[in-house]
Amino acid sequence: MSKTQAKQEKINEPKANLIPIFLMGKRYDVPDTLTIQKATEYAGFQLIRGCGCRGGICGACGTVYRFANDYKLYYGLACQTVVEPNMYITQIPFFPANKAVYNIEELEPTAETIVKYYPEIFKCMGCNNCTLSCPMDIKVMDYVAAAMSGNIQQAAELSFDCVMCGLCAARCPAEEVQYNIAILARRLYGRHILPQADHLAERVKQVEQGRYESMLKELMKADKSQLMDLYTKRQLEPDNADEMWEPEDKSHL
Amino acid sequence: MPYTPELQNLIKKVEETRPARVEKKKRGEEFPGIPVAERQEILRKFHPDFIEGTQRKIKVGPNKGYKITAEYVDILETKSRIDPDKIDLNTIAMETDVLVIGGGGAGNSAALLARENGAKVIIATKLRNGDANTMMAEGGIQGADKIWKDSPYNHYLDVMGGGHFVNDPELVYTLVTEAPKVLKWLESLGMIFSKYPDGKMKTMHGGGTSRKRMHYAGDITGAEIMRTIRDEVNNYPGDITVLEFAPAVDLILNDKGECAGAVLYNMETEEYFVVKAKSVVIATGGTGRLHIQSFMTTNHYGATGDGLVIAYRAGVPVNFLHTVQYHPTGAVFPEQAEGLLITEKVRGAGANIVNIHGEQFVFEREPRDVEASAIIRECSAERGNGVPTPTGKFGVWLDSPMIDSLSGEGTVRKEFPGKYILFKRYGIDITKEPMLIYPTLHYQNGGLEANSKCETKVPGLYVAGEVLGGVHGENRLMGNSLLDVTVFGRIAGVNAAEHAKGVSGTGKLSLDHVKKFNKEIKQAQIKDKIGPMLLPDYSNPEVRKRQLTTQYVGTIR
16 A cells, blocks of 8 residues: 555544545534545545545535435535545436537537527526536526527637536436537637737748748757846746737847 | 734735835846856755655656656556456447547546547546646646747747756657647637737746747636637537546557557446557546655646556656656645645736745746745745744745736736635635745656657557657656647547558457556566556545455555
8 A cells, every 4th residue: 555645635634523424325423624526535435436636626526415304415525525423325326428529710609509409408497406506606507598699709708617417417317418508608618709919820831931940940959058148138028918018129030 | 814913914014015126027127047158056955856866767668767756756656556467358338430548637638639630539537538638727728829939949948948958859849849839729619718809819928938829718717628629629529529537457469569448447337447548648637646756746646656557557768757846836825725726827927935034045047946946945944934824834925916016906806816816715815915935746757668659669559648659858847748648549549540540459458468567567576556547545544444345455445
């Protein structure tokens, strides 16, 4: 066993206050400072599914829980949610989802496009379970409504923090896969609504025309002291400079 | 957990000095930087790489005698998980043109470009496709596209300076000249860059940049790149097959010494199977989960350096593994967030770093190794200006509320929505309270040796992304890893597909290199250890003691 990890993740703190949690119905007593993810490991599980970035962004550890004597369902990411006494926990590490296949280049950013690829969007009955189940506090039903009405920008913006964990789809009585609708909306927005950067296209052309070849070849041949000298003399763009700030020496632009 | 009363008291000192620091920043005055000539001194005294006894010489393989971080030696000096004689190389479960090992930014970029160049592709990945450090990268992606103030020339100098001028010049040339093309590619795939209304890219400074060239998508730039290219991969189900929870445990060569596939492991059914391929791309990412020197890490669960291990066994040398990157700003409070990455963009937006007395002690945008060393020094016995945490650690303040004072109310919420929500859940409002941070294990500066076409010494074997060494020399700058994975992922994909066209696929498959390496380990009298690690071991040792009938091979069953 690796010498570092157990102590690194602090799963075995002797002085910790132990509380009961129920993993898939079975009781384990775990330290009350742990996240659901670390508590599961403390209980003795080796995670394979249901664990990814351990930092709340990859969406691998969507989790559903309830408390004893409470009818309400709660949702969270296992790596971000701290355990509480008498939680009844299950992870949803995978939920089947249909994903449309498309060529983003050829599409138009309209309601018709969304409907063509995800016709089930009209089945939405406005129950709002998707929003209630989102561990990222995204207004899922609102972005679905925006996509349906062709407001692609709003659908993209409202869904921007989506980690695609799938809890919304798991709870949807209309069998929608909201997060796949969302990424289609975001890609439509990024490709067809946001204006493209002219300066970027221009720079690509400059590079392809070989504008930087000779000056870069010179740098590649330079020895350490020459490079250090050039490096030290670099003009630094000030922090508070305006976007259109220009350097004094423009010979290498 | 919100800040304790003790910490709240200490925050008052940060608040006392804040107005003056904001005024200074507004006047364009900065805390003096550490001159290039003095960087080595602070690194030598305080950077973890230089701590006596933390490195050792590797005893076997292509780099025998090279002194590197001990945890890297531990994983390289391992025997295969499998007995090579037990694998039936005549039973081929799947066959493809290009096998991509790893499902992060580099792997998915490679798959897309290999497909574009006519190849059938399999992506084999240990966790889900996209569970990778790419997903977690927050701050941004560099690229010199501001034609009125920046160019690949400036970018090149910055990269070399950050890496202490020892980077591989060919790789750096490729990185900076391909950067604009990659940004254009991502833009055309529909990635949502943060932009001005006219389409102009918003860009920021990062540590060690001479021009503001950090492009971003809120504070989830990596996630936005990852989910976009993964969605694109999923648009070609006929050409790209994704195998999840199926890590490679060894490469397969043929009798001509070319790479011809890999042995994969189904982590759920626990069976091994053979995938034959005309080219193989290793894009397995980094090694944060080795917890070098017991540091916390920002890395994802699977960052155990599997690709390093299997390629080294197949004869690919490693480089630059004598340096490791510690990100200057990992969270140390609350406990649930320990090790969590606080993007450098927070400092790019103007937040100072201050000590227990609310005083600045370092310019907030030094290259990462220098910045991290300065923070370690401030918390060391020499200075004793660290802020103590309830778990007995030390940290310093990252003064995020400054950002709203500098750029207007609401900026933090708008530019750092991910971190804002996360800390809000802990009861900490980062628009009003600073974050407590300490350096955290972040990036594998070195890796496998390859040229700018991503070719290794082994014909048919390509590497890309964090596992490729040399691009960043001894220290990577912020925003160059998202760039690295996409630039070299694409190149590896193109060249792997080209190579596949000229391969007949008739060579006899072999695991002789594994047998040979196993023998070397035995001869060097290295204690039997198994690699690759595949997953870190966070299970409860008390429970393991009671698992009386369970056999562990390495860290997993």
